[in-house]
Amino acid sequence: MQSATGKIWMDGEFVDYENATIHVLSHVVHYGSGVFEGIRCYETREGPAVFRLKEHLKRLYDSSKVYRMEIPYSMEEMSDVILETVKINDLKSCYIRPLFYRGLGELGVSPLPCPVKCMVAVWPWGTYLGDDALQDGVSVRVSSWNRPAPNTFPSMAKASGNYLNSQLMKIEALESGYDEAIALDHYGYVSEGSGENIFIVRNGVIYTPPSSSSILPGITRHCVFTLAREFDIRIHQHVIPREALYISDEVFFSGTAAEITPVTKIDNIVIGQGSLGPITERIQSEFFKIVRGDTPDRHDWFTFVK
Numbered sequence: 568m569q570s571a572t573g574k575i576w577m578d579g580e581f582v583d584y585e586n587a588t589i590h591v592l593s594h595v596v597h598y599g600s601g602v603f604e605g606i607r608c609y610e611t612r613e614g615p616a617v618f619r620l621k622e623h624l625k626r627l628y629d630s631s632k633v634y635r636m637e638i639p640y641s642m643e644e645m646s647d648v649i650l651e652t653v654k655i656n657d658l659k660s661c662y663i664r665p666l667f668y669r670g671l672g673e674l675g676v677s678p679l680p681c682p683v684k685c686m687v688a689v690w691p692w693g694t695y696l697g698d699d700a701l702q703d704g705v706s707v708r709v710s711s712w713n714r715p716a717p718n719t720f721p722s723m724a725k726a727s728g729n730y731l732n733s734q735l736m737k738i739e740a741l742e743s744g745y746d747e748a749i750a751l752d753h754y755g756y757v758s759e760g761s762g763e764n765i766f767i768v769r770n771g772v773i774y775t776p777p778s779s780s781s782i783l784p785g786i787t788r789h790c791v792f793t794l795a796r797e798f799d800i801r802i803h804q805h806v807i808p809r810e811a812l813y814i815s816d817e818v819f820f821s822g823t824a825a826e827i828t829p830v831t832k833i834d835n836i837v838i839g840q841g842s843l844g845p846i847t848e849r850i851q852s853e854f855f856k857i858v859r860g861d862t863p864d865r866h867d868w869f870t871f872v873k
Contacts, residue, residue, distance in 0.1 A: 576687040594669035594681040599728025601668035602630035605823045610659040611860025616869035630724040636683045652687045662692035695824035704831030705746035710736040714781035716753035722781040733761040752780045757807040763825040764788040768817035777804040787821040817844030827851035
């Protein structure tokens with residue numbers, strides 16, 4: 568995490584790390600009434616650049632709309648706040664966490680009497696699933712915890728309370744000796760990881776679960792679609808039965824934190840050759856060339872910190 572000397576933006580002002588606090592009776596503490604984003608800033612040849620900032624903010628405001636949260640700042644204002652938070656903390660690369668949450672008001676299930684509060688924090692963060700994961704892959708298990716059924720929790724919203732489900736998956740995986748978990752949806756089809764989208768490769772074609780499989784439509788997931796189409800690799804959204812994971816040629820995760828991470832073993836079954844597969848490697852390599860500034864940002868994915 569960020570050092571205690573850092574600055575966090577809270578409701579219009581920068582405060583010291585140790586003073587960035589809320590009341591214990593804030594609605595979000597008791598009911599998980601918050602929406603958030605995870606965004607990366609990369610160090611490029613042209614300086615620090617925030618990756619797909621516009622798309623992350625659009626999803627953040629979409630999530631707040633689902634939960635009836637009126638945000639007192641425009642997307643343009645929040646974009647400026649995020650860039651300034653990176654700048655004031657003098658970070659070349661970092662993870663960015665904007666959060667809209669319900670603060671201190673009435674402590675009941677209804678969030679409506681509680682004010683909407685806003686914060687942005689940044690801190691250095693390396694490889695999410697381990698230093699060797701990008702090359703060697705990770706070992707995962709299919710979780711005993713399913714993703715919520717349709718019309719229970721809105722999976723398309725990146726809401727704080729939704730991640731209690733992810734926590735159960737992650738804890739179970741770690742305690743079972745795995746790096747990560749894969750959830751099935753309400754119907755028993757593959758959904759996603761605890762904090763990542765998932766792709767499988769079979770006979771040179773990439774498949775990924777559709778939005779109807781209780782997934783969060785990922786920003787990095789969209790990057791995979793873009794790069795695959797540039798490489799003339801067929802890619803489809805399709806419901807995926809559990810057993811398809813085991814007989815895939817390749818499996819990989821995508822996400823802001825996970826970036827492009829190969830999965831080399833599922834439920835102790837070796838996937839493909841048990842190593843980074845050629846299609847995953849091609850997508851991963853091009854992704855990192857772009858985010859590190861080694862190749863031109865031809866998709867306008869960067870917003871530079873001036």
